[in-house]
Amino acid sequence: GTLGPEALPAILEEKRLLVNRTGVIEFIAGGTHLGEVGGLEGLKSWLVERGKLFQLRESLTTELVPKGVLIMGIPGCGKSLCVKAISSHFHLPLYRVDMIEIFSGRHGKPEGAFVAACRMMEDMAPAVLWFDEIEMGITSTESSGEQGRIFAFFLTWMQEKARGLFVAATANRIDL
Structure with missing residues (x-):
């Protein structure tokens, strides 16, 4: 048989439990609306x-x-709030990959942990x-x-990843 809309909360809970076990991906509950983001009118209209378009992705x-x-921007300027608003606006669950945790060494080699996180998502x-x-x-300055x-x-994965993933990346350093 097929699953109806009533199964969605149970499916999302299973996904949340699954990604939280990785130690590098976290489900972020709740969101905010684009209207709660101050300024950034260009970004909001783009979103x-x-x-x-994202809703029509299959066609x-x-x-x-x-x-x-x-x-990108300095700490505290609202980057995280924007990402939460994107999730809410797109009506999609939000998962956060912790780059510091990826490079901590607690989850194997960083390269393997990063690839595994992307594949799981x-x-x-x-x-x-x-x-x-x-x-x-992720920096282009260290090519080796x-x-x-x-x-x-990451560049190859962004080109070939599943259509249903919208990547929202935040960075504090604007000199990337």
Whole structure:
């Protein structure tokens, strides 16, 4: 048989439990509305338009479906609030990847932990995937070594990832 809309809360709870066990991905409950975000009118209007396209993702060509957004600014300027508003506006669950935890070494090598987190999130789609403080692990300045490989993987993954994942990345350093 098929599942009806009444099964959605149970499915979301199972997904929440599954990702929270990873130690690097966290389900973020509750959200805020775009109207609660002060200023940023350009970003908000962009999100309204892209939200419409994202909802039609199954019927559109890949090039038209928005893949994500990078929000940069100093700590405390509302980047996290914006990401929560995106999730709410898109009517999708929000999952946060903790880049500091990825690089802590408690979950194996950072490259493996990052790849595993991205792959797992493809199975959780549709969702908004938040890479918090993405500059902690994704930089183009170090092209060799582990960070270079993570950056290369991320670029390829963004191009090929599941249509139902909208990536919202936040960064404090604006000199990326």
